[in-house]
Amino acid sequence: MHELGIVFEIQKRVSAVAEENGLALSDIAQVVVEVGEASTIVPRYLKECWPAATDGTEMESAELVVELIVARVSCKKCGTVYEYLKNDRKCPNCGAWECVMVSGQEFNIKEIAVFEEGED
Amino acid sequence: MYKVYEIKQRVFESNDKLAEALRADLKREKTFLLNLMSSPGAGKTTTLKRTIAALKDEFSIGVMEADIDSEVDAAAIAETGVRAIQLHTGGMCHLDADMTRQGIDEFNAMDLDLVILENVGNLVCPAEFDTGAVKNAMILSVPEGDDKPLKYPLMFSICDVLLVNKIDVLPYFDFNMDAVVERAKKINPNIQVLPICARTGEGIGAWANWLRSQVKTWQQD
Numbered sequence: 001m002h003e004l005g006i007v008f009e010i011q012k013r014v015s016a017v018a019e020e021n022g023l024a025l026s027d028i029a030q031v032v033v034e035v036g037e038a039s040t041i042v043p044r045y046l047k048e049c050w051p052a053a054t055d056g057t058e059m060e061s062a063e064l065v066v067e068l069i070v071a072r073v074s075c076k077k078c079g080t081v082y083e084y085l086k087n088d089r090k091c092p093n094c095g096a097w098e099c100v101m102v103s104g105q106e107f108n109i110k111e112i113a114v115f116e117e118g119e120d
Numbered sequence: 121m122y123k124v125y126e127i128k129q130r131v132f133e134s135n136d137k138l139a140e141a142l143r144a145d146l147k148r149e150k151t152f153l154l155n156l157m158s159s160p161g162a163g164k165t166t167t168l169k170r171t172i173a174a175l176k177d178e179f180s181i182g183v184m185e186a187d188i189d190s191e192v193d194a195a196a197i198a199e200t201g202v203r204a205i206q207l208h209t210g211g212m213c214h215l216d217a218d219m220t221r222q223g224i225d226e227f228n229a230m231d232l233d234l235v236i237l238e239n240v241g242n243l244v245c246p247a248e249f250d251t252g253a254v255k256n257a258m259i260l261s262v263p264e265g266d267d268k269p270l271k272y273p274l275m276f277s278i279c280d281v282l283l284v285n286k287i288d289v290l291p292y293f294d295f296n297m298d299a300v301v302e303r304a305k306k307i308n309p310n311i312q313v314l315p316i317c318a319r320t321g322e323g324i325g326a327w328a329n330w331l332r333s334q335v336k337t338w339q340q341d
Contacts, residue, residue: 002244005212009132009135013131108130110128
């Protein structure tokens with residue numbers, strides 16, 4: 001259960017960020033994370049583990065939102081930038097396999113949404 | 121109403137910072153930390169015992185055994201005469217930099233040249249968390265199969281050295297050593313691949329040489 005450990009790591013990071021910004025954990029409505037397609041993290045499992053990790057904590061009411069970042073690579077032979085998984089890893093232009101990852105390995109906390117009363 | 125705070129920070133940032141700080145402390149103390157990883161049953165503990173036997177006259181060695189919940193490995197290592205401590209991850213599948221720091225602190229006086237961290241047997245999660253180790257090593261044993269670099273690319277990408285263990289049983293398995301080297305190097309061109317047999321001691325000399333030179337390089341300014 002690789003995602004459970006990762007969910008605890010998200011929680012730790014969110015707690016640190018909340019403290020830096022003077023936010024109460026119980027006010028957090030949403031945590032938005034960005035997960036690269038090639039990051040070895042499975043969004044579905046991440047979402048399933050989230051309640052297990054936050055249950056009974058101050059962050060209990062926070063929802064986890066996962067945004068997927070498409071894996072893009074640049075072909076080492078011809079320089080074409082293409083979607084890695086959609087093209088079955090192979091360069092659609094020249095057919096080469098060798099490539100450099102451009103995006104898709106991210107694992108970031110993008111933003112935190114906090115409940116606010118009254119004013120907008 | 122919601123107020124949105126833009127954060128844009130890597131989730132592993134806290135752990136990575138702790139790991140960097142630990143490495144800096146280890147550098148100051150001239151202690152080399154090796155993170156040893158593999159799947160369960162690949163031969164970490166047996167390899168460790170061989171490694172200790174090969175190097176204990178030159179270096180003062182400490183071993184940290186990470187386990188979900190047992191003392192079996194620490195007891196086995198203690199028999200070799202080096203300092204061994206058991207870290208319990210409390211059900212977690214990996215060690216992070218904070219747990220590693222606690223282990224290092226437990227050794228107290230940091231007069232050790234070499235600390236080996238035997239990570240939890242797992243090829244997935246330990247690859248994700250920087251422990252603060254100077255170098256990462258993994259063991260792949262012949263019975264596990266030569267397809268593992270294809271299945272666990274992240275692990276192979278973060279390791280400096282790959283020990284292929286149990287080479288004494290090569291005749292009984294469809295295990296292609298050349299394929300493993302090629303697959304591992306494709307993911308990580310700098311990875312060193314060393315075939316060993318922890319049971320018989322074959323190849324342990326070359327592995328001990330690698331480790332010795334790494335420790336000495338780390339201890340120089």
